[in-house]
Amino acid sequence: MLQYQTIPVTPFQQNCSLVWCDQTRSAAVIDPGGDLPRILAEVKRLDLKLEQIWLTHAHIDHAGGTAELARQLSLPIIGPHKGDQFWIDGLAQQGKMFGFPHAEVFTPTRWLVDGDTVTIGNSTLQVRHCPGHTPGHVVFYSAEAKRAFVGDVLFAGSIGRTDFPQGDHDALIASIRERLWPMGSDTVFVPGHGPESTFGRERRSNPYVADGV
Template structure:
């Protein structure tokens, strides 16, 4: 059975998801944005073995702990799309700008394009390419359990910012319409910040995208 624990990290309260298969106890971390020691402790207390680190996009608050965890746990980094490589290359510079601890550089082992299927134990996750917030943003969808990880594409009642370098508002709206709103209304999603919601709720009530169903 698929299990999820959301662990907010850093001053940005970014939702890092610890996702695991309850039978094998194999896990992945989606968007390990910071505080690597905190995340390692959570994993140890749950009795899990981390197999990979998945990234929706290259922003500091989603990737800040990835370099250290990849080295310490000896696991691969999967995602995002290569168009976000420039963000990952800037991660130390951006951290210094915010006055954050300088993280280790992130080395991606597998770039994603959308359409891939990632596996965790017996569970499968579909990769969907959803640019706009960043040019290389991807999202992860588990059809069996009806759960979507949207990163900073879609939030409860809001959408991702597009005022960062190479952000694109029209592209973001199109990504939401195509990659999120095409999923069943009962699909629950975990976003990069804030509470969970459902696709159906956002179609109806999100002021930025309501009425823009796929």
């Protein structure tokens, strides 16, 4: 069964998640935006074998530590969708703009597209392409654990910003309604910032996307 631990990192308190197969202890890290010593201390504490980096999108607070971590541990970088290439290319500029440490540009080992899967140990997660916050944003969904790691697509009570370059409000709303809601109202999602929620709760009460279901 898939297990996970969320670690807020960077001054933006971005929810970096460690996900692992409880049978093999094989693990992936989702969105290592920074604070790598904190992430690696948690890997050690949990006695995990960190084998992959998965990215939802390439904003600095989600992807800033990716190149350094990949180099340190010789890890493959999985994701995001190729639509975020320009954000990866601009990581150093993003870092200067927001006062982050220097972030290196990287080339993902594997770009992701809608309908792909990613596997860690005996656990397989589905990949959904959910553009809007960024054009290349993806979401990772575990049907067995009823958990979705949604980056900055959806938050408890809010939705992702669309005022960044190539943001698209209509595309974001469509991503939420067409790609997230079918995962089931009882699915718990881990957003890029803030507390967890369920899709059902957001369908009832989120002022941006509620439909009353």
